[in-house]
Amino acid sequence: MRNGSLSLTLLALLSALSGILLSIPFLSPQHYGLSWIGFIPLLIAIEKSTGLFRIYYLGAITGLTFSISVSYWMIDFLMLSKGYGIILSTVFSVIFWLYCAQLFGFITLLFEAIKQRINVHEYFLFPLIVVSVFAIYPMIFTAHLGESQSQFLVAIQAIEFVGVYGLDAIIALTNIVIFRLVLPYLLAEHSPTHQKRYSQNKWPLGIALLLLISWFYYGWSSNLAWESKIQQWNTVRIGLVQPNETPSLKKQTLYSGYSRSLPPEMAMTQRLASIGAEIVIWPEAKYKAYLDQPQIAEAYRHQINALNTRLIFQDIEQTQNVLNPLVKQQYNTAVMLSEQGEMIGHYQKMKRIAFGEYVPFASDIPVLKRWVEGFFGSFLNEMEKGESHQVFSSELTNNAVKNNAFNIVPLICYETIFPEFVAEAVASALRKVPNTDLLVALSSDGWFGSTHQPYQHTNASILRAVENRLPLVHVLNNGPSIVAMPNGTIIFKTKANQAGGYIIDVPYEKDSQGSFFSHYPHLFIYSAYGLILFIGLCCCLKVRKKTNQSTALISARNEPLD
Structure with a gap:
């Protein structure tokens, strides 16, 4: 092995330690500092190893440890959503974790393979690979290292320019810099050769340190x-309803004393309106029938008109297929009602959950679609994709700012984990209205049980507030619901698994135009992709050149002497 010898068992343990260190902040955000050193054990392991296969294997160990720790809730999810027993749920979860583990395997493989072929400094190469692989690796539930940093306010401010991708890069850069600075002391490598090698890194180290200092x-x-x-802003009084419904694959039943026309959320809305709520928001929840049954819509109109408040909620919308009237299409839809009870906002979810709201590649193939529906059962509730972003606008006549439109960008559940998608929604809103005031997300994470997943979801959504420099209200069916400011500060948070109604004075900035990232969400990550492709091309040319040189040398040796 290079630079000394470590047993494969010790290398594997170091790799697993990296997975643990990187996962802890996702489970306990107050320990966000571990992400900034989490890669170091893995970097030591691959430094002391040889062979691309072994290095890939070590990265996969990190990935497996990380994915099991961060998404242990997959077992609960499958048991609740599919009705599987513990054994079958565990089997499918292991398959999911093994797939996710390959992400780290690809990171280590690319890092080492490129280093062996061309001279690219590690301080540049490692962050670039980490960012690109995390962004491009296909996953049902996407993840970014930066999503563990929602409580590290100083670290997340600059994502208004580069999104969470830039934060991923800064975390990776910090790891590789610390690794190179402390490696000689960790491994007692003070030989003249070692000192000469790393004395040549002063300029790259200086640039890396300058970048880190500037970022912080x-x-x-x-x-x-x-x-x-924020202290100087006007406020809007918003009511949040958290029903805490228990998800079930069985047929829905109405609560005693309530009906479709008067769901429990409406009763809570009445209480919130009585204490001054200007807008009341319900989470993604059970089917309401508002969009399908005119009598339900009329009942809502009368009740909201009497309350003189505005209402945002989610429902399932059914429409007839234009080409085949016998086929009904379903949309996951968010709706806003004016204080008169009229519908003034309508948004159909665009980012659907794979294998929950649609089946990739199978939805248009009848035979395959029937098989998939049989496999996924009741949890698969196929939805059509919405066509465009929307903005909900309303005059807040009771607000201190008279006769000014209050503009809301709606998001539904899963959509909040996609940085570019949310930025595009904000940019789209700004093309329709002069300013945006608020991000509103409606979610239902009850399918994950009493796990950390809802907390991970809200922590990720906080970064969308910072990226776009807009306040965010994220309402979860089972909690925790949050209100986050444009700098990432959480000004309100509910308890999980607790029903209730809440009222919050939410500060907002009139004439907000979003952020640089809102207008150019692809700039940083596309630049990273371009650099990776360029480096890959250089690697191919270098290999081809070496091959041609070897071929020429062999030919020269085989030529007969005159």
């Missing part, structure tokens, strides 16, 4: 500026 200085100064700015 901007974060510190920007966070202070936003805290001062």
Whole structure:
């Protein structure tokens, strides 16, 4: 092995330690600091190993440890959504975890393969590979290292320019810099050769340290500026309803004393309106029948008109297929009602959950679709994809700012984990209205039981508020529901698995135009993809050149002498 010898068992343990360190902040966000050193054991392991297959294997061990720790809730999810027993749920979860584990395997494989072929400095190469692989690797539930940093306010401010992708890069850069600085002391490598090798890294190290200092200085100064700015804003009084419904594959039953026309959420809305709620928001929840049954819509109209408040909620919308009237299409839809009870906003979910709301590649193939429906059972509730982003606008006549439109960008559940998608929604809204005031997300995470998944979901959504510099209200059926400010500060958070109604004065900035990332969400990540492709091309050319040289040398040796 290079630079000394470590047993395969010790290398595997180091790799597993990296997976544990990187996963802890996803489960306990107050330990966000571990992400900034989490790669170091893995980097030591691949430094002390040889062979691309072994290095891939070590990365996969990190990935497997990480994916099991972060998404242990897959077992609960399958038991609740599919009705499987513990054994079958565990089997399918293991398959999912093994697939996710390959992400880290690809990171280590690319890192080592490129280093062996061309001279690209690690301080540049490692962050670039981490960002690109995390962004491009296909997963049902996408993940980013930066999503573990929602409580590290100084670290997340600059994502208004580069999104969470930039934060992933900064975390990776910090790891590789610390690794190279402490490696000689960890492994007692003080030989003249080693010192000569790393004395040549002063310029790259200086640039890396300057970038890190700039990132955190901007974060510190920007966070202070936003805290001062937010204190001067107007507020809108928003009511949140958290029904805490238990998800079930069985036929829905109505609660005693309630009906389709008067669901429990409406009763809570009446209480919130009585204490001044200007807008009441319900989460993604059970079927309401508002969009399908005119009598239900009329009942809502009368009740909201009497309350003189606005209402945002989610429902399942059914429409007839234009080409075949016998076929009904379903949409997961968010609706906004004015204080008169009229529908003034209508948004059909665009980002659907694979194998929950649609089946990739199978939806248009009848035979395959029937097989998939039989396999996934009742949990598969196929939805059509919405066609465009929308903005909900309403005049807040009771607000301190008179006769000014209050503009809301609606999101439904899964959509909040996609940085570029949310930025595109904000940019689309700004093309329709002069300004945006609020992000509103409606979610139902009850299918994951009493696990960390809902907390992971809201922590990821907080970064969308910072990326777009807009306040965010994220309402979860089973909680925790949150209100986050544009600098990532959480000003309100409910308890999980608890029903209730809440009212919050949410600060907002009139004339907000989003952020740089809102307008150019693809710039940073597409640049990363371009650099990776360029490096890959250089690697291919270098290999081809070596092959041609070897061929020429062999030919020269085989030529007969005159």
